[in-house]
Amino acid sequence: xxxxxxxxxRTELLKYCCRICGNVSDAEDLLQETFMKALSSQDxxxxxxxxxxxxxxxxxxxxxxxxxxxxxxIERNIRMPFEEETDGGFSEAETxxxxxTLPPDLSQLFLKRYFEGYNSKELAEEYGLSPSGVRAxxxxxxxxxxEKLK
Numbered sequence: 227x228x229x230x231x232x233x234x235x236r237t238e239l240l241k242y243c244c245r246i247c248g249n250v251s252d253a254e255d256l257l258q259e260t261f262m263k264a265l266s267s268q269d270x271x272x273x274x275x276x277x278x279x280x281x282x283x284x285x286x287x288x289x290x291x292x293x294x295x296x297x298x299x300i301e302r303n304i305r306m307p308f309e310e311e312t313d314g315g316f317s318e319a320e321t322x323x324x325x326x327t328l329p330p331d332l333s334q335l336f337l338k339r340y341f342e343g344y345n346s347k348e349l350a351e352e353y354g355l356s357p358s359g360v361r362a363x364x365x366x367x368x369x370x371x372x373e374k375l376k
Contacts, residue, residue: 227272228265235283242284245330246291248322248337256294260287288326295323327374332367339364 239260243253263286264271271279298319325333335353338344339360346357346364353360 228261228268231264231271231279231283232261235280239283239287242330243287243291245333246288246326256287256290259290263290291326292323295319295326324371324374328367328370332363332370335360335363336367336371 240253240257243256244250247253247256260283338349346360349360350357
């Protein structure tokens with residue numbers, strides 16, 4: 227059954243992992259951990275329906291990502307009591323965790339605009355939007371982040 231789940235969901239779950247991790251290498255590791263967890267929870271998965279299995283895989287991947295972010299933060303605090311902060315006062319792991327709460331499309335726009343220095347016009351060309359559409363999307367992202375940080 228795990229082989230069947232892997233065949234059916236590998237590609238879409240890898241895309242999801244890439245979006246939350248930000249790179250393919252970490253995403254592949256996360257995907258592997260997710261299916262290792264599925265292997266150890268095979269009895270539970272057999273009781274679930276198809277939609278519940280898919281949801282379970284996504285939830286496990288997300289939770290494993292959060293755990294990895296927490297571990298990185300703890301390790302960084304142990305190694306470096308005064309850890310480097312981003313401009314907003316958050317560590318890189320905290321920033322990644324916060325940005326993972328955004329929908330993937332908004333997260334990518336936000337990263338490219340505020341961390342990589344793209345402007346609205348460049349993002350509009352890349353994503354096939356109007357510059358005002360990019361600004362509106364960034365406004366939604368900022369609103370979501372404000373609510374999450376309260």
